Amino acid sequence: MHTGTDPDPAETTVEHVALLYALEAEAMPLVERLGLVEQPAVDPCMPQRHFSGRVGTLAIDLLINGRDPRCGTDRVGTDAATLAAFMAIRKLAPDLIINAGTAGGFEARGGSIGAIYVSVGNLLYHDRHIPIPGFELQARGAWPATPAPHLMHAIGAKPGIVTTGNSLNCTAEERAFFEHERVAAKDMEACAIAQVCAQCGVPFVAVKSITDLVDHPEAVQDAFLRNLRMASALLAERMEVAVRWLGAHPRRIAEL
Numbered sequence: 001m002h003t004g005t006d007p008d009p010a011e012t013t014v015e016h017v018a019l020l021y022a023l024e025a026e027a028m029p030l031v032e033r034l035g036l037v038e039q040p041a042v043d044p045c046m047p048q049r050h051f052s053g054r055v056g057t058l059a060i061d062l063l064i065n066g067r068d069p070r071c072g073t074d075r076v077g078t079d080a081a082t083l084a085a086f087m088a089i090r091k092l093a094p095d096l097i098i099n100a101g102t103a104g105g106f107e108a109r110g111g112s113i114g115a116i117y118v119s120v121g122n123l124l125y126h127d128r129h130i131p132i133p134g135f136e137l138q139a140r141g142a143w144p145a146t147p148a149p150h151l152m153h154a155i156g157a158k159p160g161i162v163t164t165g166n167s168l169n170c171t172a173e174e175r176a177f178f179e180h181e182r183v184a185a186k187d188m189e190a191c192a193i194a195q196v197c198a199q200c201g202v203p204f205v206a207v208k209s210i211t212d213l214v215d216h217p218e219a220v221q222d223a224f225l226r227n228l229r230m231a232s233a234l235l236a237e238r239m240e241v242a243v244r245w246l247g248a249h250p251r252r253i254a255e256l
Contacts, residue, residue, distance in 0.1 A: 009201055009202070009203055009253055010252065010253045010254040011252055011253070011254065012095050012203070012252065012253050013095065013250045013251070013252055014058070014095045014096050014246055014250070014251050014252070014253060014256075015057065015058065015059060015095055015250065016058070016059040016060075016061070016092075016093070016094045016095050016096075017058060017059070017060055017061075017094055017095065017096045017097070017098060017243070017246060018061045018062075018063065018088040018089075018092055018094035018096070018097045018098070019060065019061070019062040019063070019097075019098050019099075019100055019239070019243075020062075020063050020081070020084050020085060020088060020097060020098070020099045020100070020189070020193060021062065021063070021064045021065070021099075021100055021101055022064070022065050022074060022075070022076045022077075022080065022081065022101055022188065022189050023064070023065075023074045023076070023101065023102070023228075023232075024049070024064055024067075024074060025074075025228055025229065025232050026100065026101050026102055026209075026228075026232045026235060027062060027064045027100075029232055029233055029235075029236030030062070030100075030235075030236040030239050030240060030243075031051050031062060033236055033237075033240045034053055034055060034060065034240060034243060035053060036051035036052060036053040036060065036062055037051060037052060037053060038050065038051050039051065039052050042063065042087050042088070042091050042092070043087055043091070046066065046083070046087070047065075047066030047067055047068075047069060047075065048063050048064060048065060048066045048084060048087070049063070049064040049066055050062070050063055051063075051064075054247075055243050055244055055246075055247035056244070056247030056248055056249070057247050057248075057249060057250050058243065058246050058247030060243060061088070061092050061094065063084055063087075063088055065080040065081070065084055076188050076189070077166045077188050077189070078164060078166055078188065078189065078191070078192035079192075080189075081099070081188070081189035081190075081192040081193050082192045082193070082195070082196055084193070085097065085192070085193040085196035085197060086196050086200075089196065089197070089200045089202055094202065095202075095203070095253070096146075096202070096203045096204075096205070096246075096253065096256075097193065097197055097202055097203070097204050097205075098204075098205050098206070098207060098239075098242070099189055099190050099193045099194075099204070099205075099206045099207070100206075100207045100208075100235060100239050101187060101189060101190075101207075101208060101209070101235070102187070102208065102209050102210070102211045102224075102228060102231050102232065102235065103117070103162070103185035103186055103187040103208035103209070103210060103211070104185065104186045104187075104210070104211070104212050104213065104214045104220060104224075105117075105184065105185055105210035105212070105213050105214065106178065106183065106184065106213065106214055106215050107213045107215050107216055108179075108215050109160075109182065109183075109184055110158075111184060111185075111210055111213060112210065112213075113210055113211065113212070113213070113223070113227050113230075113231065114209065114210060114227070114230060114231050114234045115158060115209070115210045116155065116156070116157040116158065116207065116208070116209050116210075116234065116235065116238050117157055117158050117159070117160035117162065117184050117185045117206075117207070117208045117210070118148055118151065118152040118155075118157045118158070118159060118160070118205060118206070118207055119145035119148075119160070119161075119162045119190065119194075119205060119206035119207075119208075120145060120147070120159040120160060120161065121144075121145065121161055122141070122142040122143060122144055122145065122161075123141060123142075123143050123144070123145055123162055123163070123164065123190050123191035123194040123195075123206065124140060124141045124142060124161070124162075124163040124164070124181060124183075124191060125139065125140060125141040125163065125164055125165065125191050126163040126164065126165045126170070126174050126177050126178065126183070126186060127165035127166060127167060127170070127171075127174055128140070128141070128165075129173075141164070141191045141194075141195065143191060143194035143195045143197075143198045143204075144194070144198060144204075145162070145194060145204060145205060145206060146203040146204055146205055146253060146256060147256065148205045148256040149256075150255060150256055151205065151242055151245065151246070151256050154241060154242065154245040155207075155238040155239075155241045155242050155245070156238065156241075157207065157238060158184070159184075160183075160184025160185050160208075161181055161182060161183050161184050161185075162183070162184065162185045162186075162187060162190045162191070162206050162208060163177075163178070163181065163183050163185075163186050163187075163190075163191065164186070164187055164188060164189060164190050164191035164192060165186065165188065166188060168188075168220055168221060168224065169220055169221075170186070170214060175214070175215075178214065185208040185210065186214060187206075187208060190206040190208070193206075194206070203253045203256075205256070207235070207238065207239060207242065209231040209232065209234055209235035209238075210231060211223060211224045211227040211228055211231045212224045212227065
């Protein structure tokens with residue numbers, strides 16, 4: 001089991017994975033496919049939902065951020081994601097964290113509704129603006145994704161840069177950032193989780209299914225709501241393949 005203090009995390013054998021989701025609509029199709037069983041909350045003060053199970057050699061814990069008790073909506077964004085990642089690492093001690101969910105894509109870079117991406121390079125923040133010397137890197141994020149080319153091939157996904165922000169819509173400045181960085185998927189959680197994982201020494205991969213196209217004239221919220229169920233179903237299909245691939249026999253992080 002990975003503890004965050006191993007001298008070389010790349011040599012860690014993946015025996016236990018934590019799957020982090022923001023939306024119940026994204027997560028429940030996989031819960032049903034794998035027959036995961038709901039467990040008591042990881043922390044009774046938090047509204048997270050916790051499911052667990054086993055596939056082959058792999059122990060699985062799946063966490064959903066849960067509902068905002070004030071308005072009943074899914075808890076999205078970097079604050080809930082940061083907390084979920086920290087709680088998963090401290091309370092569950094996984095060898096690998098995968099953040100699976102939906103995201104906006106980019107038609108100009110070959111994106112399409114339902115396309116699946118696996119994170120490559122660094123996870124970035126696209127909506128943090130701190131124009132003070134010394135704060136640039138903190139604002140940018142640039143937390144590393146663990147290379148996972150074999151997992152990506154196993155699930156038939158594309159490689160892509162993933163960036164994170166706390167708004168569904170984006171500004172003109174952010175659009176310029178997407179173009180400059182050649183972003184493939186924009187979400188509301190991945191970079192926050194990558195930051196916690198990097199600081200705790202836990203390998204991290206993001207898997208994203210596209211619900212809407214940022215550079216398409218249709219309103220993002222309309223496309224998101226129309227395509228969420230379909231994109232989540234496709235995500236569940238690929239994530240089931242990923243989990244079964246990981247559980248088929250012991251694999252080191254370096255073999256992802």
